Amino acid sequence: MADQHDPHTGLHSEQGRRSGEHPGRARNPVVKVHDLAWLEFEKPDLGRAEVFAHAFGFTTVLRTASELHLRGTNPGPPCVLIRGGARSKFVGPAFRAADGADVLRLADATRRSVTALPETLGGVTVDLFDPSGARVRVVSETHELPELPSPTPHPLNFGHETARVNVTQRPRREPVKVQRLGHVVLQTTKYLETLNWYLDHLGLIVSDFLHYPGQRERGPVMSFVRCDRGSEPSDHHTLAMVLGPANRYVHSAYQVPDLDSLAAGGQYLLDRGYQRSWGIGRHIQGSQIFDYWRDPDGFMVEHFSDGDLFDNTVEPGWAPMTASGLAQWGPPATKDFLGIKPGRESVRELRALLSALRADNEFDVQRLLGLLKVAAS
Template sequence: MKLTTTQPVRHPDPTTKASALAYLMFDRPDLEKAVQFLNDFGLRTVSRGEALLLLRGTAASHFCYVVRKASKSRFVGFGLQVDNRADLDALAKLPGASDVERSPLPGGGYVVELTDPSGFRVDAIWGQAPAATLSHRPPLPFNSVDAAIRINGTQRPPEHAPEIIRLGHIVLELADYQETCAWYAQHFGLIPSDVQVLPDGSPVVAFMRLDLGDKPADHHTLALAQGFIPTYSHSAYEVVDADAVGMGQRVLREKGWTHAWGIGRHILGSQIFDYWQDPWGDKHEHYCDGDLFTAEVPTGVHAVSREAMAQWGPAMPRSFTKPRFTPASVVALLGNLRRSPDLTLSKLRALAKIFA
């Protein structure tokens, strides 16, 4: 696709408008290791077989995390919910799309399988049966200097894995940044909430939200960052309050899992965050108190820097953005430098200066 407009921008007439992030899909060689981490992280097991593991939060979704048994570990893709059958029919006409098919996963419904320009699988989902919510503790009452609302009471958050409410967002790194940003804006109506740029003005990170009109949407459901190969960066899961974030850190430390970064508060999105690595080094974020925007809010533009990642908390460690170099990734890097208009040595040097 030849682009005539620098991305990311809103598309004036998208094919569809996604209404929710439905689930993530991973391949893992060891389902036992996967379920141990994910349960300690706070996700609840829905079903577990020899070849498939499904997990959920407490929100009204049958599942939000899919793990398939496979010989190699990898991030496969994700599902986006759309609002009607006509959306699926329109997406099924795109190059490389599957036919509209029944989903074999809990809740049923119909799905069209697509592949984005960076090679990630994207399932468009419609018509799932309603799911029941599960109970979770309410936010703890908080005494401030202006409002004392907890009198003759104490704070005692439960000492167990935090209850994940829902899957919040996914962050991907891309070689073909411009084309991939344009694809999600054109075909799923995603809106860039904030864009981070290099000193020369080149955009390198796009925080993209759902277009829900007057209904508030998360600051970002999908974030796309310029990289040298397409890869998973992290995914984020909402918990009820900051005490849940803190208790999550305590529990995961006691269980022996690897901490990645936190606790802190982001600038773009404002979430209180804490990041952990699963057994394969893939990052998972607990968060609370994220920004919500309606559709009319314009896109913000900001300089990209390590300091722009958080308002407070520990500085982002260099290991957080350190690439995983393998023989295959080095070959891919060299190929992408020759092929992708978005990837240049000067851009890689600029990003390395900031994050390496």
């Protein structure tokens, strides 16, 4: 037993950066955004999207022939905006500015205009494009939806600490209540350039870097990035970015109250024929308890609970990227989650890979070898 290898050894990012490595933050960013506001999608069938959204745990705020707004129980703007379109498409994220002056400052620095958002949302936006081509909105003064009731987590007995006596525990198998939008993960062929753009323009700071095994000297290929709120803690990552052969959405994550509701809500989705992509488990970077699903349009979405919160004093961790290093416990990462399950998505990724190797970007043959090593790990 003493000779058995612990696959998690060295994977927990307690290593700091070495001299000359990326510092994980910009010295003088234009602004420091406060949080993610919402994500925007286009889908051809809004009715089908709404049915899944309710099973996943969202509440509809607005439903028209061409638009669907979905919210969680927390106060604030909707989490997800979906507009009708000929095909499924991720449009981009919207970040919430710390105040209205930051929107003006960002618009002036980028020579963009501040425009009014639709009355259904309220407020204003400055629309930018990151180096990968994704539209990025920074918004302020949007309407604040009131808080909705959210279930209280079940009292738990921890070892000899008994909070529940003469009472049974019976979580209901029903849709979990999504509380809020947590983060979005994007893949880019211009990882370093795009990462620096977000740090320079939006003031985000890196919580963790991952590098391909044996390629640390070439720099990171993934980063988990949080909002800089000073001494106020924020999610371990609001945005995660990974180098890959195509510029695309990877997944988005939504907080739920606790493990019981996450698991019972997952069983509700299974009972209705929806596809679990990977879970249930606990991540390493971020520590979240996770459960990943595919919506009917193929987008990956995550329920999570119990994530890490960092203030701006925590420096980036560094770790090798491996499939086994994605979770502390849980089932092995699936081919669907890793993007290598046979199907339309893997075919698109293969085509993108061949194109990327011929194009002028950061994804080269050595990076491909590193990616293949990750998939095989």
